[in-house]
Amino acid sequence: MIKLNRITKNGRAFFLAYDQGLEHGPEDFNDKNVNPKYIIDIAKKGGYTGIIFQKGIAEKYNKEIKKSKIPLIVKLNGKTNLFKGEPIARQLCTVKEAIKLGAAAVGYTIYLGSDYEDEMLHEFEKIQREAHLKGLPVIVWAYPRGKSVKNKSKTKLMSYAARTGLEIGADIIKISYKGNISDLKWAVKSAGKTKIVIAGGIKKNEKELLNQIKEIMKAGCIGVAIGRNIWQSKNPLEITRKIKKIILK
Amino acid sequence: MIKLNRITKNGRAFFLAYDQGLEHGPEDFNDKNVNPKYIIDIAKKGGYTGIIFQKGIAEKYNKEIKKSKIPLIVKLNGKTNLFKGEPIARQLCTVKEAIKLGAAAVGYTIYLGSDYEDEMLHEFEKIQREAHLKGLPVIVWAYPRGKSVKNKSKTKLMSYAARTGLEIGADIIKISYKGNISDLKWAVKSAGKTKIVIAGGIKKNEKELLNQIKEIMKAGCIGVAIGRNIWQSKNPLEITRKIKKIILK
């Protein structure tokens, strides 16, 4: 079985996510956090167990990333939020390329329920196979999305997403937390040996965020992949320290 | 001709199916049967002639599977039930990968009559060829599905599905039992040298289930691929024992 130790600490995952530039455009950014170096700096000082970039940033800021010694997680697919039809994100980086860039793990998004679900599940197969051949963990961003899932229970979709990760061979599955702690516990159970990290999502107030993370850890998740709540914060290292205390102990 | 002896006993097949996690989500599960280990344990104690998993479970629970000595059948394609359009399930595991995982056979679903029938039939060609090259039996889940077949006779579709299995080179075809015993006999005849196993389907009361299995065997099928009726049962080993008595004798 693929080992997660390069991107976890005592089995816990604390990832700094920064693939929003492609997914949402620079609207999420300000003058500071628009700069990948600022993010790498936070990751380094904050002691994250992984930092998530698309190929372009992983390549252009490779020296800075290597110097920081933060494990690199390369996101292998993505899309802009401009196209308004059924969501699809195709491969934008190969496993081989990610390894050349020094990746300790790779990520791939699947929009479950989308008209193009089959294409993403199928493309993922090759990526998962190649990554595991090289001993590289694979993280799946599992997001139910598209017109087919519009009126479905978010809670049920959460556990379905978690289970899908196990069935298709993900090592870690990144999902959004919907429902209460008992729903999340069920999702964790559904994922079996596949581990779960929770997406940070849009910026929340600190108290709410920290409480949520406590719940997440109680539910059996191994951590979070968090972005905006950190680098949009006025004091990213302070909030980092508080979260780290909960997750990494 | 491909030998079935690794996944049959005296020519009879008694498969424990557990690909529902991807196909239906964890809604089919409870706290016990959500865990693949529980399923492997039933398969082992119950003396099944094969256990059916998607790649992810086959990989993450490989030690447990190998230890159980239950022959592994890897399902090579699948989909969630979230997308509401014409059904398509693409390849999620290669034959080569399945062999590495220790597979004694592989499975593939074709939705006959779907808008994407041609893609699945075509994708199956490569899988069947590669599997037979390695001496691996191929099981086809043949399910007529989609708007084109909506008002067609279920009975005629059953025998058509069975025949399709023969024509495209399946070694075993897994179909749903629709109609009476004489319809099923015709399906068995239509399949020629290709063997038929019947899908268990949703949970039934025990008497009904056992009677149905008796009919199935009388009709000339070689067995069943059963899931929910076993692992949703309060006493899976008891129902297993009763079915085994009918099938394996």
Added chain:
Amino acid sequence: MIKLNRITKNGRAFFLAYDQGLEHGPEDFNDKNVNPKYIIDIAKKGGYTGIIFQKGIAEKYNKEIKKSKIPLIVKLNGKTNLFKGEPIARQLCTVKEAIKLGAAAVGYTIYLGSDYEDEMLHEFEKIQREAHLKGLPVIVWAYPRGKSVKNKSKTKLMSYAARTGLEIGADIIKISYKGNISDLKWAVKSAGKTKIVIAGGIKKNEKELLNQIKEIMKAGCIGVAIGRNIWQSKNPLEITRKIKKIILK
């Protein structure tokens, strides 16, 4: 130029077609002719110059086929009749695989005028090239089909189909006979050095059938590819003998 002598006798072709199981389902069959062995037996005793199977039957009944010494023609694509949209039949067997099965020729259906005509013409290119590289004749089932050809003259479509066979490199083209003998003569001329065999089609009374075959031969076709009119007959060998007398002389 590719030699046809392995599947013809004195330049004449008398093929027993049995790909209906996939194309129409077992509805065409009864308790006897549902069994491929029954068909192989007719072919053997009747002295056919070729027998047409899909890969699955060619593989599972390979011993019986080889023993019969009837030249094997493997149909390389096919579809069910369940899907109700524009017709498409994708590759279900490779040329290499057909050769391994002992094929003396291969067949491929193209639905001319279908929305997917371009895909079939393109897929055929590879098949034709590979087959000719190995010295294997290629038979095209050329069927104008789909909404674009709905109101077109059947007669003109017949000669167009014949010509298409020549232009794309078929060695034999199998068409349906529509119109009168002079229309068919024109189709034969249009096909140039590509030979024509006529599809038997649905069961007719004997007299009508024999008269039609006489016309076919007079028009310059090299024979027929006939199925239902033989194996749905009460006395397949008797009708075979009568047709053979016309075709093979």
Added chain:
Amino acid sequence: MIKLNRITKNGRAFFLAYDQGLEHGPEDFNDKNVNPKYIIDIAKKGGYTGIIFQKGIAEKYNKEIKKSKIPLIVKLNGKTNLFKGEPIARQLCTVKEAIKLGAAAVGYTIYLGSDYEDEMLHEFEKIQREAHLKGLPVIVWAYPRGKSVKNKSKTKLMSYAARTGLEIGADIIKISYKGNISDLKWAVKSAGKTKIVIAGGIKKNEKELLNQIKEIMKAGCIGVAIGRNIWQSKNPLEITRKIKKIILK
């Protein structure tokens, strides 16, 4: 740069086109010209600088073509006129295969403005590259077609087609003559170092045809690719002689 001398004489091109059998069906033909040998004979006696066939004819009549010594131009894609949707013609012969058949050049049609323009431009890339690697000239049939171009100026489309030929790397571009001589001169200029030949189109009276060809040559085109006006003529060699006088001098 690719040399055109194998398919031109003093830089002039006089091609006999005979790919209509696939594009229009045998409706264009009569008892004589339906036979490729008749066409090869005209090409030989008429002294054409090239003869255009699809793969099937190039293969089946290869001896006759070689004996005639007329340079062979293999058309690498095509379609029937049966399908009524947006036009697309996919590859039906490879460059390698064309070379094996003795081709001195290859041809490819692109329907500019069609919904499938991108697929044809993309497929052409591979063909152009492979052909040039082997020193083989590439002729593009550039036809604006489809619902997007319905109300556009034919004259502007003519020069756009010519320019496209240059931009994508064609050595010769075959277009239809629309507008007056000054429009055609502009098309010739737009094509730069890419040469232009004009398609003959449907049968015209002799005087009109010869005048048009004079204009074509004055405009700077290098010749014509003509079919129906020759082989539908009662005296093909006479009309050939008259055109040759204008083109080859």
Added chain:
Amino acid sequence: MIKLNRITKNGRAFFLAYDQGLEHGPEDFNDKNVNPKYIIDIAKKGGYTGIIFQKGIAEKYNKEIKKSKIPLIVKLNGKTNLFKGEPIARQLCTVKEAIKLGAAAVGYTIYLGSDYEDEMLHEFEKIQREAHLKGLPVIVWAYPRGKSVKNKSKTKLMSYAARTGLEIGADIIKISYKGNISDLKWAVKSAGKTKIVIAGGIKKNEKELLNQIKEIMKAGCIGVAIGRNIWQSKNPLEITRKIKKIILK
């Protein structure tokens, strides 16, 4: 990191764009500038740091290009403006081919927000990877286009396009300047280590153009990729000289 020195001077880029023949047809041209040699001559005398051609021109005018010593930038995809549906431009030249033609860089257009965004992003991945393997810089033409982006803020789209270039691994991104200088500064920041050049667009009066270029440079762009404003000018070298003074200093 990929070096840009072959196509820049003191880090500044001054590219002469001439891919309009495919994108718009010869309508943009007159008797002089329709001729690639005229353009190459301007590039040479004007001292541009790069000249942009499609494969066809790069191949047919290769001697002239090499003689001019102006670095060649080969545009690897393109389309006509005839098709009226959602924009897509597929690969029309390989990286390998571009290198054979002497390219110092390659370009690729992505229509962000188009229904086919995913196909272009995915195709680009291979190009970027191959180019970087050979040390070749990659320029992305990033144009938000299609029905999904119709009512979006042009300014926000500009910075999104710039950011996308960074995320997917472009070395230079070519965008259209929309909004004011502070918007452009934000786009430059969003692009991080990826450099920005501005597209010239349709012909403007000289004063307006020069002022715009001053702004562009102040905003932190490295230069322009300009076409029509140069070669449609009555005195291309004079306007070139004025722009060069601003950009290259």
